[in-house]
Amino acid sequence: MILKPTAGLAAIRTLVLFASVYALLLGTPARAEDEEDAPAYPTTEFADGATDASVTDSGITARVFEERRPKVDPNLDVPVLQVSVGGQQVLEYVGVASGMDVPAASASIVEIDPANDAKEVYFSSYTGGAHCCSQIVIADKTAKGWVTVEVGSFDGDGFYLQDLDNDGVAEIVTVDNAFLYAFDCYACSAAPLVIQTVRDGKLVDLTTEPRFAKNHRDWLKQLEDDADPATRWTSPGFLAGWVAQSARAGSGKAAFAALQQHWNLAKDEGEETCLTGGDIDACPPSDRKVLNFPDRLKLFLDRHGYSL
Known part of the structure; x- marks a missing residue:
């Protein structure tokens, strides 16, 4: 399987x-x-x-x-x-x-x-x-x-x-x-x-x-081979893991650039995010900001040690 x-x-x-x-x-x-x-x-x-x-x-x-x-x-x-x-x-x-x-x-x-x-x-x-x-x-x-x-x-x-x-x-x-x-x-x-x-x-x-x-590199290929072409560039769950694995495989910058190129910002209303990485409900107003998906992902990757 x-x-x-x-x-x-x-x-x-x-x-x-x-x-x-x-x-x-x-x-x-x-x-x-x-x-x-x-x-x-x-x-x-x-x-x-x-x-x-x-x-x-x-x-x-x-x-x-x-x-x-x-x-x-x-x-x-x-x-x-x-x-x-x-x-x-x-x-x-x-x-x-x-x-x-x-x-x-x-x-x-x-x-x-x-x-x-x-x-x-x-x-x-x-x-x-x-x-x-x-x-x-x-x-x-x-x-x-x-x-x-x-x-x-x-x-x-x-x-x-x-x-x-x-x-x-x-x-x-x-x-x-x-x-x-x-x-x-x-x-x-x-x-x-x-x-x-x-x-x-x-x-x-x-x-x-x-x-x-x-x-x-092999695991990245597995992710890419199993990606659904119809939703590859619209699925934030897949893209987050794909960019992170690309970083591990040495192609993080290129993957993130491709994400930015394909992501439809016009349809992305953004999401309120705690810039310190804390829980949004406990986050002070000064640390809150509405970010689109690519920006939220970059923040997440940096916080979890995935260097592009």
């Missing part, structure tokens, strides 16, 4: 596998390694009707289970990750309840942080909500012991691991959720690629590293 960026990554909304999409797009190993759709990394998830599962690799065991933790939620079971090394528990992480009858949680053992002497545990649990969310946490061994690093919550099934540069170390590949809803409805928005990792217990953004330049 191919992602449809012009539909606001609508395929994500139906819980399409991000990893498989990026594999098709970027030419990297897919999550499925064989006809049985086996994960590319040692992975466990709940079998039908089960609420406990585990996987062991390289001396590490990751156990995921559902359990009532009254201090976390007195009414619902919550997903729990336990990590053991050599039979001794080194870490426990308690997630949030999803409110679903069928629990959705998984754990993978994978090399993410090459600076230490152990693989990492990638934990995903579904939190529920409209268009949302898989909560991603990485268990990482540091000099001070094992720690959890919260990556964030993203649309989709939760499996965002890809070895983009084929160096044996996996990256966490998602999109910038800030673009969804920013200028149009969720189903009308596109979003640029985000590449992250974990180093020594800290979340690190790799998005702008030169080694991923081709990945950004």
Whole structure:
């Protein structure tokens, strides 16, 4: 199944596998390694009707289970990750309840942080909500012991691991959720690629590293190929993500110039915007200004680190 960026990554909304999409797009190993759709990394998830599962690799065991933790939620079971090394528990992480009858949680053992002497545990649990969310946490061994690093919550099934540069170390590949809803409805928005990792217990953004330049160009091409020609220059949700991804691919100035050339300013009445980036309802009158879409987008891009 191919992602449809012009539909606001609508395929994500139906819980399409991000990893498989990026594999098709970027030419990297897919999550499925064989006809049985086996994960590319040692992975466990709940079998039908089960609420406990585990996987062991390289001396590490990751156990995921559902359990009532009254201090976390007195009414619902919550997903729990336990990590053991050599039979001794080194870490426990308690997630949030999803409110679903069928629990959705998984754990993978994978090399993410090459600076230490152990693989990492990638934990995903579904939190529920409209268009949302898989909560991603990485268990990482540091000099001070094992720690959890919260990556964030993203649309989709939760499996965002890809070895983009084929160096044996996996990256966490998602999109910038800030673009969804920013200028149009969720189903009308596109979003640029985000590449992250974990180093020594800290979340690190790799998005702008030169080694991923081709990945950004490929994702830009995917956005452009899937754009609806009839609405390409009238859809602010698509254009915002497209210009941002163009910036990542090295063609931001040209993309923004094309937007200015094609955008119909005569039909753009503008929208009151807080120039400081704050909520418009709490914005003082001196910081408010009515801006057309191109100007609002430029302000948004600057604020979120997309240099044209």
